Amino acid sequence: MNKILTFDCYGTLLNTAPLYDFVGKLAESNGLSAQKAINIFSSYEDRLMYGEDFINYDKLLFEILSYCDMEMNSDIFASQYDNVLSLHKEFQPFPDVLKALRTLKQNGYSLAVMSNSTNQIMDWHMEKLEHLFDDRLLAEDTKCYKPNLRFFQIAERKFDLNMKKHCHIAKGYWWDIVPAHKMGWNKIWVNRTNLLHGRNTEQPYLTVSTLLELPQI
Numbered sequence: 001m002n003k004i005l006t007f008d009c010y011g012t013l014l015n016t017a018p019l020y021d022f023v024g025k026l027a028e029s030n031g032l033s034a035q036k037a038i039n040i041f042s043s044y045e046d047r048l049m050y051g052e053d054f055i056n057y058d059k060l061l062f063e064i065l066s067y068c069d070m071e072m073n074s075d076i077f078a079s080q081y082d083n084v085l086s087l088h089k090e091f092q093p094f095p096d097v098l099k100a101l102r103t104l105k106q107n108g109y110s111l112a113v114m115s116n117s118t119n120q121i122m123d124w125h126m127e128k129l130e131h132l133f134d135d136r137l138l139a140e141d142t143k144c145y146k147p148n149l150r151f152f153q154i155a156e157r158k159f160d161l162n163m164k165k166h167c168h169i170a171k172g173y174w175w176d177i178v179p180a181h182k183m184g185w186n187k188i189w190v191n192r193t194n195l196l197h198g199r200n201t202e203q204p205y206l207t208v209s210t211l212l213e214l215p216q217i
Contacts, residue, residue, distance in 0.1 A: 003108055004159060005214075007133075008146075008170035009115035012190050014091040014125060022087055023068070023077070030076050040071045049116065049145040056140050057118050058085060089124040094192075100211035101132045107215060110134045112159055114152075114168075116145045116175075135159060146172070147179040156183065169214065177202050188217070 010016050023041045024034035044067040048060050055063070061084055068077040101111060112135040115122060119140055126133065137158055142151045156162065167186040170176030171193075180187040181202040188206045189198055198207070206217060 002110065002164040004110040004112060004161065004164045004166050005104060006112045006114050006155065006159065006161075006166065006168045008168075008172050008176045009113050009117065009122075009125065010091075011171040011192065012169065013093055013097050013113070013129060015094055016091055018090065019084065019087050022080075022084065026076060026080060027072065030074065032072050032074060037068060037072060037077075040068050041065075044068070054139075054143045054145070057116060058121065061085060085121075088121050091125065091128065093128055094211070096210040096212045098130060098132075100214050101129070103215045105132055110164075112136060112155075114146065114155055114176075115139070146175045149179055149182060152179050152183050152185075161185070169211075173198055173202075177205060181205070188214070 007013060020038050020041065024038045027037035028034040041064055044064045045060075048055070048063055048067075062078065062081050065077040065081055065084065069075055105111065111133045113122070113133050114137050115125075116139045117125070119138060122136060122138055126136075135158075137151070137155050139145050139151070142148075142154050144150050146152070159166075167188060168176065168180045169188045169190060170180070171190040173189060177187055177189050177198065187202075188208060190211065191198075191207050191209055194209065198205070208214065208217070
């Protein structure tokens with residue numbers, strides 16, 4: 001039977017901290033609260049993904065920045081849209097990622113990425129990930145964002161997961177582990193933030209702190 005591993009991207013493979021650092025520093029350099037700006041950005045990221053009709057992630061970024069201006073009583077965030085989008089080109093893999101992916105490929109696994117992103121942005125990411133992935137499914141394709149079960153149902157059909165030995169690997173607990181449990185998938189939680197534990201509700205799953213543990217598993 002064919003072997004396939006599906007991966008979340010942001011926070012699992014790529015470090016997105018520079019995006020939030022940029023938002024905070026932008027606020028601070030204009031005499032505003034860095035932490036408040038980051039909190040507002042994160043809050044509207046979720047609100048617009050899950051409380052509104054679907055729009056592609058690149059357009060969603062502009063809407064988030066516009067709301068940041070409204071909430072912070074400023075005119076500085078939306079004007080930085082091009083820079084915020086360009087930041088995504090520079091997201092780097094975590095130090096453990098490339099070595100682990102290369103080993104998994106050598107061990108005969110196909111690799112696929114599932115991400116709340118667009119094809120243009122993912123093209124940038126694939127360069128950073130050495131084009132190690134065989135396939136991908138993005139929010140731009142599904143017209144919904146994870147953890148919407150429709151995203152996972154489309155992935156199951158697209159990657160023919162029922163006919164393959166499969167495991168889903170992700171850092172995002174609510175975005176990935178919870179829906180993977182609902183789908184009955186094998187799953188591994190990448191606990192990069194060293195939380196004490198997940199919830200019993202989503203068991204069984206394995207927990208790793210680094211992707212370098214995956215080849216042994």
